[in-house]
Amino acid sequence: MPGLLRGMARTAVVAGTATAVSNNVSRRQANRWANDEQQAQPAPEADAPSQDDQIAQLEQLAKLKDQGILTQEEFDAKKKQILGL
DSSP, X not given: OHHHHHHHHHHHHHHHHHHHHXXXXXXXXXXXXXXXXXXXXXXXXXXXXXXXXXXXXXXXXXXXXXXXXXXXXXXXXXXXXXXTO
């Protein structure tokens, strides 16, 4: 009987260790996937210029065009860039 108890105890220790290791590996992998997803997401919209900034830039471009510093083509190209078109 003592041999049977010793075998059961050893099995319990091995099973418990295997479960603990498996849980640690699963947790570490889930954290790694979460980090990968965060890095893969596009930049937040906060990086894009605000509407007020866009309006100010377009007004400045219009002044430059009216002064003859920019051509209509240059104005149109920069306008598209500012508006993200």
